[in-house]
Amino acid sequence: MHQMDAHGLRAALEEAQIGYAEGGIPIGSALFQTLDVSDSRAVTASPLGRGHNMRVQRDSPTLHAEISALENAGRLKALAYKNCTLYTTLSPCSMCTGAILLYGIPRVVIGENANFRGSEDLLRSHGVEVIVQDDDTCKELMARFIREKPELWFEDIGEVPETDSS
Amino acid sequence: MHQMDAHGLRAALEEAQIGYAEGGIPIGSALFQTLDVSDSRAVTASPLGRGHNMRVQRDSPTLHAEISALENAGRLKALAYKNCTLYTTLSPCSMCTGAILLYGIPRVVIGENANFRGSEDLLRSHGVEVIVQDDDTCKELMARFIREKPELWFEDIGEVPETDSS
Numbered sequence: 001m002h003q004m005d006a007h008g009l010r011a012a013l014e015e016a017q018i019g020y021a022e023g024g025i026p027i028g029s030a031l032f033q034t035l036d037v038s039d040s041r042a043v044t045a046s047p048l049g050r051g052h053n054m055r056v057q058r059d060s061p062t063l064h065a066e067i068s069a070l071e072n073a074g075r076l077k078a079l080a081y082k083n084c085t086l087y088t089t090l091s092p093c094s095m096c097t098g099a100i101l102l103y104g105i106p107r108v109v110i111g112e113n114a115n116f117r118g119s120e121d122l123l124r125s126h127g128v129e130v131i132v133q134d135d136d137t138c139k140e141l142m143a144r145f146i147r148e149k150p151e152l153w154f155e156d157i158g159e160v161p162e163t164d165s166s
Numbered sequence: 167m168h169q170m171d172a173h174g175l176r177a178a179l180e181e182a183q184i185g186y187a188e189g190g191i192p193i194g195s196a197l198f199q200t201l202d203v204s205d206s207r208a209v210t211a212s213p214l215g216r217g218h219n220m221r222v223q224r225d226s227p228t229l230h231a232e233i234s235a236l237e238n239a240g241r242l243k244a245l246a247y248k249n250c251t252l253y254t255t256l257s258p259c260s261m262c263t264g265a266i267l268l269y270g271i272p273r274v275v276i277g278e279n280a281n282f283r284g285s286e287d288l289l290r291s292h293g294v295e296v297i298v299q300d301d302d303t304c305k306e307l308m309a310r311f312i313r314e315k316p317e318l319w320f321e322d323i324g325e326v327p328e329t330d331s332s
Contacts, residue, residue, distance in 0.1 A: 055241065059240055059241050060237060060241075061236055061237065061239070061240065061241055061242065061269075062228070062233050062236050062237045062265065063237075067228050067233075070227055070228050071226060071227065071228045071229075073227070074225055074227065075221065075225050075226075075227055075321065076227065077321060077326075078320055078321055078323075078324045078325050078326045078327075079326045081324060082326070093264070093268050094263075094264035094265075094267040094268045095261060095264040095265040095267075095268045096264070097260075097264055098259070098260035098261040098262070098263055098264025098265070098285070099228065099260075099261040099264070101260040101261075102259050102260045102261045102323070102324050103227075103324040104324055119264070154244055155241065155243060155244055157244075157268070158244045158247060158268045158269040158270050159244050160243075160244045160245045160248070161244075
């Protein structure tokens with residue numbers, strides 16, 4: 001993994017781990033500005049914003065990790081997003097994908113998509129550069145959470161567990 | 167317009183008008199549960215949640231009207247969304263479209279899409295019933311806002327005004 005991508009993904013993973021420690025859904029994200037236009041992987045040391053899923057902590061159905069990171073970055077002019085990389089520990093769902101497309105974020109680095117595969121194809125079809133790192137730490141944390149609290153996970157991705165739909 | 171859809175859209179429009187009075191972006195939304203499975207237009211008298219765009223009021227880049235309505239509805243089991251209509255004064259952007267798809271909301275009633283046309287095709291391609299009312303009051307309020315505060319509008323939809331991109 002490129003050094004700067006490792007740095008960005010580490011920030012996202014730290015957020016996921018904070019979320020897990022809070023009893024929440026351990027998905028984290030961070031939005032970094034690109035420093036060097038000739039190398040999209042060269043990001044600033046500090047993110048514009050970082051955050052984690054807040055379903056449990058704030059009873060929020062919309063503060064997924066990526067939405068939290070964007071929210072914590074605050075109001076930015078449209079141009080600012082065009083020069084960013086969004087890091088996220090898990091493949092983005094359709095809502096977070098839509099937020100990436102809304103703001104025209106050109107590059108997304110994903111920790112893993114083994115536990116959940118979101119709308120990566122939609123991102124790519126709009127010209128977004130999508131990089132999946134297949135990171136073991138991200139995978140293990142998420143798998144552990146899904147094993148421990150499957151009902152919370154189903155709620156977060158809007159899926160009806162088989163026992164509910166009968 | 168069907169009587170129940172008029173009721174739902176009125177709640178969304180009230181939210182938009184509150185937003186305008188607050189100096190914000192006048193887009194409103196409301197999530198209603200369907201009462202009668204044989205008629206998807208028959209919704210409950212009170213919404214599960216309603217809200218308006220909070221970019222100005224809360225410095226929020228993610229609390230679009232539809233996201234606010236979902237947020238104000240609070241945490242719901244996945245099954246609850248499958249039996250709802252989401253009303254919104256303006257055609258939903260890609261983020262709000264993604265939220266509708268995430269939760270599997272089957273029916274969306276849109277006040278107007280003359281001032282902005284969002285991802286209606288993506289909704290339809292996923293089987294969502296999309297109804298555009300072409301409502302004059304929604305259109306006039308939004309057109310007035312865009313005329314008064316174009317820079318705020320561009321920021322909200324992630325578009326770079328021509329003067330910024332040179």
